[in-house]
Amino acid sequence: MATLKFDELNVLWFNKMELPTAEKLLRIEMAAVFERELNKIFSSQRERADxxxxxxxxxxxxxxxxxxxxxxxxxxxxxxVLNIASNVKGLSEYSQKWIVKHSEQFAKEIQQTTQRLIESGDYDNAFSVSRARTISRTEINALCECATLEGYYQSGYTKKMWVSFKDNKVRDTHKVADGQVRRLFEPFDIGNSQLMFPQDSSLGASAKEIVNCRCVMQPVK
Incomplete structure (x- = not known):
């Protein structure tokens, strides 16, 4: 069987999510850009790791x-956001703060993990293409779900619903959360964690509830 190209792998992965086609295509494009940039960073780090x-x-x-x-x-x-809302009158304070905080938090956590892998001598995992791909998928999905929440806000929705991907790979905690409804800026309860939206780590959610998650949200009036 021929090995799939990375872009094809991403197409297959994102295509399984319950999203409109335009949103899937945008996530695929964003993940490809981020993955490419992460691989450049990892390559530079690998050269200096010793x-x-x-x-x-x-x-x-x-x-x-x-x-x-x-x-x-x-x-x-x-x-x-404009895939969801027809008009945007300036980003909400929530989104502005989340973006700044998350950009710093995620970069710090990734660098700490890279350092631990280097110290253990596990260079193959520290700088692997598969690690860059997993990070890019997780982080792009988180960013897009924040944009989704912003779109709901701009469109006047007051509530949101957690929607899990219904196959045998879905985490039990996410299956239980399927259909859970919360106010727009109220967190979902997922296992022992709280998330404002799928892949959100701003409230200290466990990595096991975030990494490679394919859940999405839907608006509720």
């Missing part, structure tokens, strides 16, 4: 990763 001065670069790499995230946000966030 250096006794590597720790001096750690903060720099976290900053680069955060800046890359912000650049993608600037290029795509409003475009995604």
């Amino acid at each position: 250096s006794d001065k590597y720790l001096l670069y750690a903060t720099v790499y976290a900053t680069i990763m955060s800046s890359t995230y912000i650049e993608i946000t600037n290029n795509y966030f409003l475009k995604y």
Whole structure:
């Protein structure tokens, strides 16, 4: 069987999500851009990983990763919101704060994990294409779900509903949450975690409730 190209893998993965075609295509494009940039960062890190001065670069790499995230946000966030809302009168305070906080938080956590993998000698996983792909999918989905919430807000919706992907790979906690309704800026209860939307880590949600999640939201009036 021929090996699928990375873009084809992403197409297959995102295509399984219960989303309008335009939103799927935008997520695929965003993930491809982010994955490409992450691989560049990982390549640079790998070249310096054996250096006794590597720790001096750690903060720099976290900053680069955060800046890359912000650049993608600037290029795509409003475009995604406009798939949901016909008119946008300035982003909500919630979205503005979430984007800034998350760009810093995720970059710091990724860099900390990279450092632990380097220290354990596990370079294959630290700088792998599959790790970059998993990170890009998770982070792009989180960003797009924040944009979805913003779209609901701009459209005048007051409530949201958690929708799980109904196959045998869905986590039990996400199956239980399927159909859960909350006020727009009230968190969902997912297992022992709280999430404002799928893949949200701003309230301290466990990684096991976030990584590779394919759940989405739907608006409720």
